[in-house]
Amino acid sequence: MKSIRLLNACLIALTVWAACGAGSAHAQNNEAAKPKIGIAMAEFDDNFPTLLREAMSKEARKQGWKPVFADGHSDQHRQDGEVAAMIANEHLDAIVILPVDSAATAAMTKTVRDAGVPLVYVNRKPAEPLADSMGYVGSQDVLAGRIQGDYVAQQLNGKGDVGVLVGQLSTDAAVARTAGLKEVLAHYPGMHVAAEEVGDWSREKGMAITAGWLAQGKKLDAIVSNNDEMAIGAIIALQKAGRAPNSIFIMGVDATPDALAQMDRGAMKATVYQDAKGQGIAAVDLAIAMKKGQPNPPRSVDVPFKLITPQNYKDLMAY
Numbered sequence: 001m002k003s004i005r006l007l008n009a010c011l012i013a014l015t016v017w018a019a020c021g022a023g024s025a026h027a028q029n030n031e032a033a034k035p036k037i038g039i040a041m042a043e044f045d046d047n048f049p050t051l052l053r054e055a056m057s058k059e060a061r062k063q064g065w066k067p068v069f070a071d072g073h074s075d076q077h078r079q080d081g082e083v084a085a086m087i088a089n090e091h092l093d094a095i096v097i098l099p100v101d102s103a104a105t106a107a108m109t110k111t112v113r114d115a116g117v118p119l120v121y122v123n124r125k126p127a128e129p130l131a132d133s134m135g136y137v138g139s140q141d142v143l144a145g146r147i148q149g150d151y152v153a154q155q156l157n158g159k160g161d162v163g164v165l166v167g168q169l170s171t172d173a174a175v176a177r178t179a180g181l182k183e184v185l186a187h188y189p190g191m192h193v194a195a196e197e198v199g200d201w202s203r204e205k206g207m208a209i210t211a212g213w214l215a216q217g218k219k220l221d222a223i224v225s226n227n228d229e230m231a232i233g234a235i236i237a238l239q240k241a242g243r244a245p246n247s248i249f250i251m252g253v254d255a256t257p258d259a260l261a262q263m264d265r266g267a268m269k270a271t272v273y274q275d276a277k278g279q280g281i282a283a284v285d286l287a288i289a290m291k292k293g294q295p296n297p298p299r300s301v302d303v304p305f306k307l308i309t310p311q312n313y314k315d316l317m318a319y
Helices: 002-033 047-062 076-089 106-114 141-155 172-185 203-215 228-240 257-264 276-291
Strands: 036-041 066-071 094-097 119-122 134-138 159-166 190-198 222-225 249-251 271-273 300-302 306-308
Touching: 036 047, 036 076, 036 276, 047 066, 047 228, 047 276, 066 076, 076 094, 076 106, 094 106, 094 276, 106 119, 119 276, 134 276, 141 172, 141 222, 141 249, 141 271, 159 172, 159 203, 159 228, 172 190, 190 203, 203 228, 222 228, 228 249, 228 257, 257 271, 276 300
Parallel strands: 036 066, 036 094, 094 119, 119 134, 134 300, 159 190, 159 222, 222 249
Antiparallel strands: 271 306
8 A cells, every 4th residue: 555655656746747847848948939139238237237238138028039148348349259159159130239339339230230130239329320220229418418517507507617527438428428518518608627537437437536636636616427427436535535425516427226326315416317228128129120120110219318406316216
């Protein structure tokens, strides 16, 4: 009797194991059958690209596609190789690229187009014209700079010395945001750009630059940064120097969760919302539309910026 019970138990166990194995194999087959979208990022370890990557991953999975990732580690040559490897090995149905250097995208563009794979650049527009089966999703960076200029001039009543923290000069965003800021400040005779340095989008470099300005005795009324990370670096430098963060008007771009937390503390006075979620969703949707051959997909999609101030920053705290 005991032998029969033991045999029955073994048979039940084998049946359960077989069912689990079949279910696992079915799940693997379903995953393998999904179309693949490559997501090649300039870097993984910055706040805004992280938000962008997460939005693209969620949208791809929502659409039934499998995302495949590559981290360029802020090295364009490395990103060129990663994109070539993805095209050669992953059998991609479409690809979205946030380039390291928007002026050096030609090699990636050729690799992808030669393979006949739909290509969407996101956030940083490539230097070459958008040809067939190519698209771009991003925001008009010059407008972010103009928004910053208008707001800082308004808050300082048209008079003051401004320090400018500039992103990587190899990106259109840094050049355009700085140009937009200066374009507006030029209309205010009492406003002056008293200091300007390249901080490469980095919190650490923003902190080091600001610490240098303070050590040099520069009397700045505002520090306007091309992004939030450098602005947060400026806040940290003020704190380390024993200065109250709100002793200088500090403003960034992106409205990342870290920046909104600094606004909640009163340390950052304003930022400009760059919609990472909106850009990510639109980029994936455009790439999929191209692959599906939908008629007349847009060549370029603009995701607007929005001024974020102490009056409305809490609206974004949840994102």
